[in-house]
Amino acid sequence: MPDTAERIVIPAREGRSLHVPAGRSFRVTDREGGQVGDLFAFNAEDVSEYASAEHTRAFVDRLFPRIGEPFVTNRRRPILEFERDESPGHHDMLCAACDPERFWGLGVEGWHASCEENLRKAMGELGHEDIEVPQPINLFMNIPVAPDGSLGWEPAETKPGDGATLRAVLDCIVVVSACPQDIVPINGCNPTSLEIELLAPN
């Protein structure tokens, strides 16, 4: 396992950004288990280019990512590659990030933390106030697809310390949100923290 060059704890319900130079790898770790991480990646030189689930599905001809395969941008260029999976292997590429409207629809009144707000805040702190909100890569999120196309919303099966390692193909800004969803049971109704580590060069 490569040494860690930089390590950031992402508190429960919050988001953090990390600059990942092209060629470098990073690991997202589920510290306490059962927690989804919404992952976004933007081209550091032009944030209007970002990892896009709908372009990635058409590129790899699959619903969900697989080791060794790329995630491509809305300009169909590889931006990340899925390098190593030390988790039960469920990662969703079908569902939008949670947002205030999602929680209102679930009956929440008033403010509720959300992955969209976490993304906007993390990008805003870097001076990128006005971004498109891409569909995230939802690490550890367990959305089974039935033969009739219906979707389940199952608790993440990760154990403490499980993680996923990705390599940056382009110089990129990565944002990870420790998903605050506590009504739909994807986080076992108990959102917890994550960690993101920039790994030392091989």
Added chain:
Amino acid sequence: MPDTAERIVIPAREGRSLHVPAGRSFRVTDREGGQVGDLFAFNAEDVSEYASAEHTRAFVDRLFPRIGEPFVTNRRRPILEFERDESPGHHDMLCAACDPERFWGLGVEGWHASCEENLRKAMGELGHEDIEVPQPINLFMNIPVAPDGSLGWEPAETKPGDGATLRAVLDCIVVVSACPQDIVPINGCNPTSLEIELLAPN
């Protein structure tokens, strides 16, 4: 069948827009058969709000649309409802619109018509030069999903005159592109025309 109030032919490989007032229905017709239509819908009062596949999947808990169900926006509000299906029933909600980069990746040199360019042109003619490019609702597009999550790219099974009818829940700008894809066989490698009709009020 309601009378037609407005009828627009969409030539092969081109796109057209239609303003659909809230509560009115429109029908997209495959005139010659075997043709995919990329459908986009924007809130006419604020085009930063648009029909979103990733929000719709999470709203209806399904990969693909079904009669009577809504398509929701990136703000999780119903914008369209799927009213009537007079087609074999395949409609994709997984794949990005084709774009120049898609065709370069397939080996095309130089310009090739694309749904993304058709969308930008149609919206530009209405004064909306700077839009987000949503993932379309791909009417008649036959993308089977295998149990392992892999996607097929099969020819559209529509016969001449088949169509899909949708009702506008919000006042919206609808854009339909007669998909110019002629390499991957979704249009039988022979792109043809479509038609969009604004139906008279019931």
